[in-house]
Amino acid sequence: MPHASIQSARPALRRLPTRASRTVQGVLRRLLPWVFASQRLQLDHGNADEGLAREFAAQQQGERTLLLAFRHPSPRDPLVLADLFWTRVPEAARRLGLTLPRPIELRFLYDRGIPLWAGPLIGWLLQRCGGIAIHRGRLDRPALKQARDALAQGRHALVVAPEGATNNLSGEMAPLEPGVAQLAFWAAEDMDEADDPRPLHVIPVGIRYSWRRPDWAALEARLTALEQHLGLSPEDQGNRRERLLRIGAELIEALEQLERLRPEQDQPLTQRIEAYRLHGLRKAESHFGLRASGTLQERCRRIEQAAWDRIYRENLDQLPPLERSLADWEAREADQQLTRMRLVEHFTSVSGHYVSDQPDFDRFAEMVLLVEEAIGWIEASPWNGKPSLGPQRVELSLGEALAVQPRVADYRSNRRRAVQQLTNDLEQALTELMRARLE
Structure with a gap:
């Protein structure tokens, strides 16, 4: 994180x-x-x-x-x-x-x-x-x-x-x-x-x-770069969907270890992603004392607002030193929960079915970009994907x-x-x- x-x-x-x-x-x-x-x-x-x-x-x-x-x-x-x-x-x-x-x-x-x-x-x-x-x-x-x-x-x-x-x-x-x-x-x-x-x-x-112009060679190179970054061996070179799913599984496994989640054996990737999303939301909601209700978007918006309320404070300059220090502490913790919620948002659109339903270049490319963005977010360093996928x-x-x-x-x-x-x-x-x- x-x-x-x-x-x-x-x-x-x-x-x-x-x-x-x-x-x-x-x-x-x-x-x-x-x-x-x-x-x-x-x-x-x-x-x-x-x-x-x-x-x-x-x-x-x-x-x-x-x-x-x-x-x-x-x-x-x-x-x-x-x-x-x-x-x-x-x-x-x-x-x-x-x-x-x-x-x-x-x-x-x-x-x-x-x-x-x-x-x-x-x-x-x-x-x-x-x-x-x-x-x-x-x-x-x-x-x-x-x-x-x-x-x-x-x-x-x-x-x-x-x-x-x-x-x-x-x-x-x-x-x-x-x-x-x-x-x-x-x-x-x-x-x-x-x-x-x-x-x-x-x-x-x-x-x-x-x-x-679909550039499958550039997409293959981006997949290879992701595999190398995650320490994956280059298997199933011809099956792009399986490679993409394996990259997603490696990424979600790292996040599960961070959050101490224990998925069931052979649990599908989509279910593991959903479990991670719900865990992240519940953890942030528990921190802020929020009720878990509504759609994923509505829950994310409430978490965001709760974090802002603790980061951006009224009458901040009037607080005595001890209360100001506690306000700083609370702001740092709130920002950490906000970061957790943002990562959940990044995974909202990641799924295996998007490329299964229609395995064309556009869908593969969009999903690769989403995974690259998620890794950049986790590592706090924007992912500079190369080569270009084209105009x-x-x-x-x-x-x-x-x-x-x-x-x-x-x-x-x-x-x-x-x-x-x-x-x-x-x-x-x-x-x-x-x-x-x-x-």
């Missing part, structure tokens, strides 16, 4: 206000093609640019409000979407003869923790691009109200990732969180109370990454709009059921977009 990076308690996290700047967005828009070129990433907008051009034209003419819900397989998604919204959609609108009276401005939710690990510059840019910072592990009422108001007022489309976080897999989606559906119903009720007749549309946006493409797609107002009556009679149904419908739409790109 990596050493704790936090050595002392820190002042409480301040709220990051939204300070949208067209100037900053204009500069970023011009830089994005250079960023994609440096990453050798090719963009394929499919039907997304023209479909969104029609939606934004109607939105800017006061005919509807928009909530855009996108698949979130990669940390690069925000840059891809920024290029789509700021450049490709206006180009498509001109091509279709549609009028956009003003530049597209967005509001989007992002995790308040991002600037902590990505740096203050990223936090500054997120604010200037219309971001609404939200604490994901607790009921962040100010952030939710800001997002709700933006959606109800309708001047800015609201952009959210209903998976809550990246899973680094283009072919498998994490369970959706219900917050997107709940925001949509809140805004629809606000619009109804204000006698606002505009429909509110939830628009599913699909994102899929793939390698443009990639990202394909975007648009699903049919989900109208919210026709569901409001059901929401008022049974809120939980209506939120779950809208979440299920959105998940189905995103799944269909993902599968359509796989065919």
